[in-house]
Amino acid sequence: MRHITPARDPRAYVVIDLESAILDDAGHKRYLAMERWRPGRGGAPGERSKSDAAMHPRWVFQTIVTASAMVLVEHEDGNLDVTSFVTLSAPDHDEREVVSGLLKVLGDAPEGAHLASWSAAMHDIPLLLCAAMKHGLTLPQGWGWMSFGGDGRHNHVDLARVLTGGFKIKPVHMAEYAAACGIPAKMSVAPFLATKLINQGAWDLVQEACEGDVITTALLLARWKRLRDRRTEAHVAEDRLLRQIIALREGRGYIAELRARRDASLKVRLARAANDAERLAPWLDRDAA
Numbered sequence: 001m002r003h004i005t006p007a008r009d010p011r012a013y014v015v016i017d018l019e020s021a022i023l024d025d026a027g028h029k030r031y032l033a034m035e036r037w038r039p040g041r042g043g044a045p046g047e048r049s050k051s052d053a054a055m056h057p058r059w060v061f062q063t064i065v066t067a068s069a070m071v072l073v074e075h076e077d078g079n080l081d082v083t084s085f086v087t088l089s090a091p092d093h094d095e096r097e098v099v100s101g102l103l104k105v106l107g108d109a110p111e112g113a114h115l116a117s118w119s120a121a122m123h124d125i126p127l128l129l130c131a132a133m134k135h136g137l138t139l140p141q142g143w144g145w146m147s148f149g150g151d152g153r154h155n156h157v158d159l160a161r162v163l164t165g166g167f168k169i170k171p172v173h174m175a176e177y178a179a180a181c182g183i184p185a186k187m188s189v190a191p192f193l194a195t196k197l198i199n200q201g202a203w204d205l206v207q208e209a210c211e212g213d214v215i216t217t218a219l220l221l222a223r224w225k226r227l228r229d230r231r232t233e234a235h236v237a238e239d240r241l242l243r244q245i246i247a248l249r250e251g252r253g254y255i256a257e258l259r260a261r262r263d264a265s266l267k268v269r270l271a272r273a274a275n276d277a278e279r280l281a282p283w284l285d286r287d288a289a
Contacts (some may be wrong), residue, residue: 004164004281009110009111009112010073010074010075010076010110011073011074011111011112011113011123012013012032012072012073012074012083012109012110012112012114013071013072013080013114013116013157013219013221014069014070014071014072014105014106014109014113014114014115015070015071015072015102015116015117015218015283016067016068016069016102016115016116016117016120016209017067017068017071017117017118017124017199017211017214017216017217017275018064018066018067018124018127018128018210019064019066019067019089019194019206019209019210020062020063020064020065020125020127021061021063021064021065021068021194021195021199022057022063022108023061023062023065023198024057024061024063026060026274027060027061027243028057028061031053033055033058033133035054036227037054037100037147039108042252047055049088049205051250054180058172058218059126060130061289062127062189063131064095064098064099064128064131065089065090065095065097065098065198065206066088066090066206066210067087067088067089067098067099067101067102067210068085068086068087068088068097068109068207068210068211068213069084069085069086069087069102069105069106069214070082070085070086070215070218071083071105071109071110071113072116072221072250073094073103073110073216075251076077077231077232078225078231078232078237079219079232079237079240079272080218080225080237080240080241081228081238081240081244082218082244083244084105084159084244084247085214085248085249086101086105087207087210087211088101089203089206089207089210090103090201090203091201091203095131095133096135096137099131099132099135099244100135100137102128103132103137103138103139103143104140104227105139106139106140106143106269107140107142107143108140108286111142111143112132113142114155114156114157115146115150115155115156115157115158115160116156116157116159116217116221117157117160117217118155118158118159118160118174118213118216118217118220119157119158119159119160119161119171119174120150120156121151121156121158121160121161122150122160123224124233125146125149125150126127126149126150128146129146129147129150147267149178157221157224158222159177159217159220159221159224160174163224172218173191174213174217174220175191175216175282177220178216178219178220179269181220181223183216183220183223183238184215184216184219184254184261185212185213185216186209186210186212186216186255186260187208187212187215187252187253187254187258188205188208188209188253189208189209190207191209194209196205197209205253206255208252208253208254211249211252211254212254214272215245215254215258218241219238219241222237222238222241223233223237225237236268238265239262239265239266242258242261242262243262245258246259246262
């Protein structure tokens, strides 16, 4: 008797990235009051270190200024389709609005959607939880696992963890892994400029940087998915994603690079197909003539 595997609903992923900076001066001042810290007064014993939290505010005083989320749904042919690509950012939204908007994207995603990210368990999710608690927000139904630290192995494809053997091998930057795979990354600005751009209020570039990281993560996700699903070749999956992203984000500074990448990839595939045709069926040109 044949065992029939029941069809499952198309798998969905929500790819996220956040941009933030140390902007919560009021919160840090409350912390200094709790520490009874005064300028010029050292800690006991000895002077405070320059790395002390009183001297240099730590991540808990970061403010989320931009969030970008791409919802991907698996097509029956194995490809991933972009069903939405949302960016919420200052100056049009404050932190509460950015975070609540991101939570709405998660809540509106198809049931059972997986989170996909690069190192969100070690960065984005702690920041997201801190901001949500600060503003009294609630995680949407189906996403409560994030409240336990965001390391839900069956709900979260954290590529930084997955692709380093659970951090058993030294973690690397997403751009390093993307470069090794020949995938575009950091297309608009250098990552070390993010805080400077936030402080300058260069919001278009901040948004492009955030969206760029989501795009790179989505392309890495498609390559990772290929490890377990042979239905779609890597270049086909990438071309489909890039075509949809270009249509959704026309006018962004990184679009020229994505369009050039698509064109170059197509030329390579056409040249390869022509060479194969000439080698395998040299009579085609004669018949055409």
